[in-house]
Amino acid sequence: MIQIHCPYCGETLPELEFAYAGEAHIDRPESPSAQTDEEWAEFLFMRQNVKGPHFERWRHVHGCGRFFNAVRNTITDRFYTTYKAGEPRPDLATLLEEDNK
Amino acid sequence: MSKHISSLAPSVVVDTAAARVAVSQMIGRISLRARTNENGGDLAAVGKAIGVALPTQIGGRAKADGIEVACLGPDEWTLLVSLEQIEKVEDALAALYPSLPHSMTEVTGREVTLTIEGPQAAELLSIGAPRDISSIKVGQARRMLFDGATVVLWRDSETSFRMDVWNSFASFLATTLETGAKELAAELA
Numbered sequence: 702m703i704q705i706h707c708p709y710c711g712e713t714l715p716e717l718e719f720a721y722a723g724e725a726h727i728d729r730p731e732s733p734s735a736q737t738d739e740e741w742a743e744f745l746f747m748r749q750n751v752k753g754p755h756f757e758r759w760r761h762v763h764g765c766g767r768f769f770n771a772v773r774n775t776i777t778d779r780f781y782t783t784y785k786a787g788e789p790r791p792d793l794a795t796l797l798e799e800d801n802k
Numbered sequence: 803m804s805k806h807i808s809s810l811a812p813s814v815v816v817d818t819a820a821a822r823v824a825v826s827q828m829i830g831r832i833s834l835r836a837r838t839n840e841n842g843g844d845l846a847a848v849g850k851a852i853g854v855a856l857p858t859q860i861g862g863r864a865k866a867d868g869i870e871v872a873c874l875g876p877d878e879w880t881l882l883v884s885l886e887q888i889e890k891v892e893d894a895l896a897a898l899y900p901s902l903p904h905s906m907t908e909v910t911g912r913e914v915t916l917t918i919e920g921p922q923a924a925e926l927l928s929i930g931a932p933r934d935i936s937s938i939k940v941g942q943a944r945r946m947l948f949d950g951a952t953v954v955l956w957r958d959s960e961t962s963f964r965m966d967v968w969n970s971f972a973s974f975l976a977t978t979l980e981t982g983a984k985e986l987a988a989e990l991a
């Protein structure tokens with residue numbers, strides 16, 4: 702079973718306690734009514750569908766309840782890191798370099 | 803106060819050499835969501851108002867004046883109080899609302915508590931919990947998964963636990979624990 706580190710609980714716990722919640726770092730437009738239909742559709746539906754390291758949201762649903770962000774390899778399911786919601790996107794090159802050590 | 807609609811009545815579910823599982827008496831329950839805000843509202847005020855300081859570490863517990871608190875999330879607590887105290891605690895929290903906006907909901911009727919005790923209590927819990935029970939230390943509590951349902955588990959000693967369960971899952975989880983306790987006892991025999 703995959704083990705996921707919850708940045709709020711500070712514990713590494715079984716995947717079963719967590720729920721996947723889609724791609725991370727997608728900002729809701731500040732004024733939705735100013736958006737064209739195409740722009741709004743882009744925000745709602747269009748995702749990168751990454752093959753490899755992916756920035757994504759998870760929720761510790763059967764635990765502290767919080768959403769947080771993770772970088773996971775969609776091929777190997779390896780988690781490079783997890784971090785609290787609102788924290789900046791970590792540098793991918795640095796993460797991969799650290800992971801190779 | 804919300805009355806319980808359908809929950810297990812206080813009783814012994816199973817009592818074996820491995821573990822004893824029982825349904826506890828009804829107790830007052832309050833769910834609290836709050837956080838220190840930019841306008842000077844301080845979480846510490848909650849502790850002063852209700853007489854027990856809120857633990858801020860997830861899984862941390864505190865107890866005083868008949869009120870028992872567990873920290874479930876970064877801004878979430880569950881409070882166990884006697885039925886007579888519910889109103890007093892609610893009033894104390896409500897008085898804080900202007901300076902510390904928060905969400906307080908009485909959920910007495912939502913849950914029932916199972917006690918799980920005995921030499922193999924921790925092992926019994928491991929049949930339904932994906933997480934390692936030994937990672938929950940004596941004197942801590944956690945919200946976690948047990949046999950498909952979200953529960954709050956309080957560890958009172960190495961061999962005694964309390965499990966807060968939503969009513970709709972209670973009889974199902976009690977059956978899981980009953981089966982497990984009997985199987986563990988059969989292995990001992």
Ligand SMILES: [Zn+2]
Nearest residue numbers: 707710761765
């Ligand atoms: Zn968590």
